[in-house]
Amino acid sequence: MLNDRTRDTSRSPAGRPFVQVDGLSKQYRPDLPPVFNQVQFGIERGEFICIIGHSGCGKSTILNVLAGLEAATTGTVIMDNREVAGPGLDRGVVFQSHALLPWLSVEENIAFAVRSRYADWSRDKVAAHAARFIEMVGLSAAAKKKPAELSGGMKQRVGIARAFAIEPKMLLMDEPFGALDALTRGVIQDELLNICEATQQTVFMITHDVDEAILLADRIFLMSNGPRARIAEIVINTLSPQRTRATIHRDPQFYRIRNHLVDFLVHRSRTFQMSGEVAELAVTRIVRPGLESDAVPDISSVLDIRASA
Numbered sequence: 001m002l003n004d005r006t007r008d009t010s011r012s013p014a015g016r017p018f019v020q021v022d023g024l025s026k027q028y029r030p031d032l033p034p035v036f037n038q039v040q041f042g043i044e045r046g047e048f049i050c051i052i053g054h055s056g057c058g059k060s061t062i063l064n065v066l067a068g069l070e071a072a073t074t075g076t077v078i079m080d081n082r083e084v085a086g087p088g089l090d091r092g093v094v095f096q097s098h099a100l101l102p103w104l105s106v107e108e109n110i111a112f113a114v115r116s117r118y119a120d121w122s123r124d125k126v127a128a129h130a131a132r133f134i135e136m137v138g139l140s141a142a143a144k145k146k147p148a149e150l151s152g153g154m155k156q157r158v159g160i161a162r163a164f165a166i167e168p169k170m171l172l173m174d175e176p177f178g179a180l181d182a183l184t185r186g187v188i189q190d191e192l193l194n195i196c197e198a199t200q201q202t203v204f205m206i207t208h209d210v211d212e213a214i215l216l217a218d219r220i221f222l223m224s225n226g227p228r229a230r231i232a233e234i235v236i237n238t239l240s241p242q243r244t245r246a247t248i249h250r251d252p253q254f255y256r257i258r259n260h261l262v263d264f265l266v267h268r269s270r271t272f273q274m275s276g277e278v279a280e281l282a283v284t285r286i287v288r289p290g291l292e293s294d295a296v297p298d299i300s301s302v303l304d305i306r307a308s309a
């Protein structure tokens, strides 16, 4: 499989990234500290972002805010020059559970979503569009089956096809492969890469799997532990855009990035928590193993992990 992940990263006339998140915080109760605060990042059009952090740091809450399913306590999310103020079909969401309509077949589930997005399309056009995405996830032979007749991996493929089929401006995925066995997970990761290449989809994905993040993501956001969690580091994936699951382990750079991520999760994610007051003032650190620096608005320092490897 070849992933020639060239991106259309054109910015808005205002010079803003495609998605701009500023000053985001979430406090569920006034007597408790915010789960996260000062969360700030940009996502370019066509970029694949993975976010990693310990359980409870607020990853799902951030994703829900991006989806418009939850309101932040402070801060703004601007997507394609418009503020996100609620759910909308310009964003697709894939959760770990599939949430398929059990009385509809695979193709009907996807067609249902396509019709809600493109209400004026003819029946044939909807069916052809749905079939295209069913084929992309390798489910053409199962198109007539109901969800109860599908394996967990197949159901998750339907969820992914449905999300892509509405051609969202941003696809949000909350641990989409968390419930799958390793083999199925690998196959679907490959399919996901192929679809992203074909569609230039912008993706924001939560994962607990560092290998998955290195395979899929252009950049990896690392969240410190909560409360008062924040995006402490952004790791730019400098592996070849042609990386594949089969060959990625042969690249020495893979282990440098992997060690860096694991070290963050084991050690550094906690230090931000312990120095909570200081962390509030701190800025996101960017890790860019071996690439030239270019303008990234929320970044203030560069750490080259090759130098320390």
Ligand SMILES: Nc1ncnc2c1ncn2[C@@H]1O[C@H](COP(=O)(O)OP(=O)(O)OP(=O)(O)O)[C@@H](O)[C@H]1O
Pocket: 028, 035, 053, 054, 055, 056, 057, 058, 059, 060, 061, 062
């Ligand atoms: N509705 C709610 N009311 C109160 N607290 C909440 C609510 N939803 C989430 N929380 C708390 O907010 C924190 C962040 O939750 P969230 O699910 O966003 O974390 P997460 O990083 O996605 O965790 P995980 O990796 O385990 O899914 C947790 O401490 C959780 O208990």
